[in-house]
Amino acid sequence: MPISYSYSYSYSLSSSSSSSSSSSSVLPKLNPNPRPIQTQLRTQNNRQFPNLKIQSSIRTNHTIHFLKPYLISQQKPILYGWLCSAISVYSLSNLLSKFSAITTATTTVDVTQGFALGGLVLVRLIATYAQHALLWEASLNAVYDLRVHVFDRVLQRELAYFEANDAVSSGDVAYRITAEASDLAQTLYALLNTIVPSSLQLSAMIMHMLAISPVLSLISAMVIPCMVLVVAFLGQELGKISKKSHISVAALSAYLNEILPAILFVKANNAELLESTRFRRLALMDNSAKLNKKRMKALIPQVIQAIYFGVLSILCTGSVVISKGSFDRCSLVSFVTSLLFLIEPIQDVGKAYNEWRQGEPAIERLFAMTKFKNKVVEKPDAVDLDHVTGDLKFCDVSFKYNDSLPLILNGLNLHVRTGEVVAIVGPSGGGKTTLAKLLLRLYDPISGSILIDNQNIQDIRLQSLRRHVGVVSQDITLFSGTVAENIGYWDLTTKIDLERVKRVAQTAYADEFIRKLPEGYKTNIGPRGSTLSGGQRQRLAIARAFYQNSSVLILDEATSALDSKSELLVRQAVERLMENRTVLVISHRLETVMMAKRIFLLDNEKLEELPRSTMLNGHMDSLISSGRIV
Numbered sequence: 022m023p024i025s026y027s028y029s030y031s032y033s034l035s036s037s038s039s040s041s042s043s044s045s046s047v048l049p050k051l052n053p054n055p056r057p058i059q060t061q062l063r064t065q066n067n068r069q070f071p072n073l074k075i076q077s078s079i080r081t082n083h084t085i086h087f088l089k090p091y092l093i094s095q096q097k098p099i100l101y102g103w104l105c106s107a108i109s110v111y112s113l114s115n116l117l118s119k120f121s122a123i124t125t126a127t128t129t130v131d132v133t134q135g136f137a138l139g140g141l142v143l144v145r146l147i148a149t150y151a152q153h154a155l156l157w158e159a160s161l162n163a164v165y166d167l168r169v170h171v172f173d174r175v176l177q178r179e180l181a182y183f184e185a186n187d188a189v190s191s192g193d194v195a196y197r198i199t200a201e202a203s204d205l206a207q208t209l210y211a212l213l214n215t216i217v218p219s220s221l222q223l224s225a226m227i228m229h230m231l232a233i234s235p236v237l238s239l240i241s242a243m244v245i246p247c248m249v250l251v252v253a254f255l256g257q258e259l260g261k262i263s264k265k266s267h268i269s270v271a272a273l274s275a276y277l278n279e280i281l282p283a284i285l286f287v288k289a290n291n292a293e294l295l296e297s298t299r300f301r302r303l304a305l306m307d308n309s310a311k312l313n314k315k316r317m318k319a320l321i322p323q324v325i326q327a328i329y330f331g332v333l334s335i336l337c338t339g340s341v342v343i344s345k346g347s348f349d350r351c352s353l354v355s356f357v358t359s360l361l362f363l364i365e366p367i368q369d370v371g372k373a374y375n376e377w378r379q380g381e382p383a384i385e386r387l388f389a390m391t392k393f394k395n396k397v398v399e400k401p402d403a404v405d406l407d408h409v410t411g412d413l414k415f416c417d418v419s420f421k422y423n424d425s426l427p428l429i430l431n432g433l434n435l436h437v438r439t440g441e442v443v444a445i446v447g448p449s450g451g452g453k454t455t456l457a458k459l460l461l462r463l464y465d466p467i468s469g470s471i472l473i474d475n476q477n478i479q480d481i482r483l484q485s486l487r488r489h490v491g492v493v494s495q496d497i498t499l500f501s502g503t504v505a506e507n508i509g510y511w512d513l514t515t516k517i518d519l520e521r522v523k524r525v526a527q528t529a530y531a532d533e534f535i536r537k538l539p540e541g542y543k544t545n546i547g548p549r550g551s552t553l554s555g556g557q558r559q560r561l562a563i564a565r566a567f568y569q570n571s572s573v574l575i576l577d578e579a580t581s582a583l584d585s586k587s588e589l590l591v592r593q594a595v596e597r598l599m600e601n602r603t604v605l606v607i608s609h610r611l612e613t614v615m616m617a618k619r620i621f622l623l624d625n626e627k628l629e630e631l632p633r634s635t636m637l638n639g640h641m642d643s644l645i646s647s648g649r650i651v
């Protein structure tokens with residue numbers, strides 16, 4: 022199993038999933054008796070959302086608790102936004118009083134009154150605009166901070182999280198951080214816009230009504246409990262529908278994330294029709310989930326309005342009849358206008374509640390990714406290594422992936438001296454790549470220790486360790502960007518040393534083909550380096566390892582599956598790369614193995630040194646035919 026590197030997480034996730042998923046994603050669907058769609062999706066969803074059960078148990082107050090720091094950090098625009106809403110409501114109240122006075126006045130309206138009205142309208146418009154703009158700013162900024170936090174936490178998760186058989190798929194992770202986080206902005210905005218602005222408008226209108234007729238106001242207030250009950254019920258239903266919608270769209274995104282990188286496999290297997298059918302099934306599920314959600318969202322305001330106006334008209338007609346004669350025309354106009362302006366905040370409260378119900382699953386799913394405890398932990402007093410000579414020791418190392426799985430390594434011992442090249446051969450699944458993962462501290466052994474320059478790697482800062490241990494694998498990770506950015510990846514966010522990039526490319530025999538590219542070192546190589554040949558991609562990876570210039574190097578099948586000319590170039594590049602470094606070669610190829618000074622066979626959880634003569638005398642063939650080397 023090749024190592025997939027943490028080049029950039031989203032990237033390595035997709036590349037690793039592409040290689041490993043291509044068969045799993047396509048082959049099972051060749052089953053002539055496919056299970057019903059619902060069952061398939063349920064299974065798929067269970068696989069993609071293993072934390073769903075746990076997530077649903079997270080209570081609303083926890084969700085609010087999660088969001089609190091992000092909202093507090095945006096207190097300035099929030100407070101200003103609320104201040105604007107107070108101004109807006111104040112001008113509306115004044116507007117209503119003046120308006121009812123004008124509409125019932127017996128004398129003609131003078132210019133000053135007209136200007137005052139116009140002024141109030143203008144103030145309300147500007148204040149309302151500022152309120153919306155500021156509250157959107159706060160919501161979007163909070164979501165930006167949250168996204169950054171969630172992505173950082175995802176990067177901090179150990180490899181086991183991504184490799185486990187119930188791992189959250191890269192498509193799902195991407196969906197949560199992109200689409201669901203975007204939806205969250207809408208939820209936050211609805212909340213912020215309700216807590217103060219709608220409450221203010223609600224209170225202002227109620228006070229207005231109370232001043233005109235306390236009896237009528239109290240009767241009108243009876244409509245509120247009815248609304249609350251209906252909104253709460255519908256909101257709960259909307260929450261359930263929303264969860265289904267989140268799951269179906271995430272399944273669609275996860276599917277696309279798996280299948281698009283495997284497009285070569287799809288075409289080579291004439292699987293376009295099959296994949297189109299699978300896509301249609303998922304898209305249909307998503308469509309109907311979305312439609313249900315939209316229907317519910319469209320229904321809720323209509324139900325609120327129907328109840329509001331229905332109950333109010335009955336109550337008001339009754340009460341006007343009862344209080345006949347005690348009400349002047351001006352008061353009636355004012356009362357009814359206030360009632361009309363009351364519906365807006367009531368609807369906003371309902372809307373915010375519903376937004377919250379539909380946003381809650383997204384918040385839970387986002388935060389579920391941030392709550393974890395890594396097994397590989399950096400000690401607080403871990404040291405930085407400035408310089409490493411490259412002396413490696415594996416002392417009595419035993420390892421298994423988890424308690425229910427068998428041992429992969431059992432009391433393994435190996436000493437690789439500074440500058441030495443050692444090859445590890447063995448049967449497929451024997452644990453060669455696992456050994457490399459342990460050296461990079463992507464996993465910790467269950468017992469024993471690994472030392473670099475006599476320092477236990479568990480006492481070294483992870484960043485420092487991985488800076489000194491470079492990897493070149495057959496599963497090369499390149500990303501869309503220029504050639505220079507791919508080679509100088511280590512300095513991507515600072516400043517790539519272009520001279521050094523060119524120098525290392527020459528050393529890796531890559532300079533010649535790079536110069537022939539349309540824009541040389543500035544050529545964009547497409548997603549995952551798709552515009553390059555296998556050999557060119559390998560030489561870029563080798564150039565990148567030169568750029569990193571680590572003292573210890575892991576070569577995992579670096580010279581596989583190339584034509585003889587490319588292979589020669591890659592092998593020469595590898596030979597140069599090996600100079601003056603401690604190298605662990607994991608290989609099945611005799612030519613690569615023979616570059617090593619010592620050769621070890623990893624089989625049955627143990628290491629056994631093979632005399633070089635074994636390999637030279639053609640004994641490798643007999644080891645291959647007996648299955649001890651693949």
Ligand SMILES: Nc1ncnc2c1ncn2[C@@H]1O[C@H](COP(=O)(O)OP(=O)(O)OP(=O)(O)O)[C@@H](O)[C@H]1O
Nearest residue numbers: 022023184185422429448449450451452453454455
């Ligand atoms: N993340 C994982 N979780 C559980 N088991 C794993 C995991 N990764 C690898 N394994 C198992 O550990 C064993 C060793 O795997 P490893 O990739 O180290 O073998 P390898 O010698 O490199 O094989 P190959 O030569 O085929 O690449 C295999 O049985 C494999 O199925």
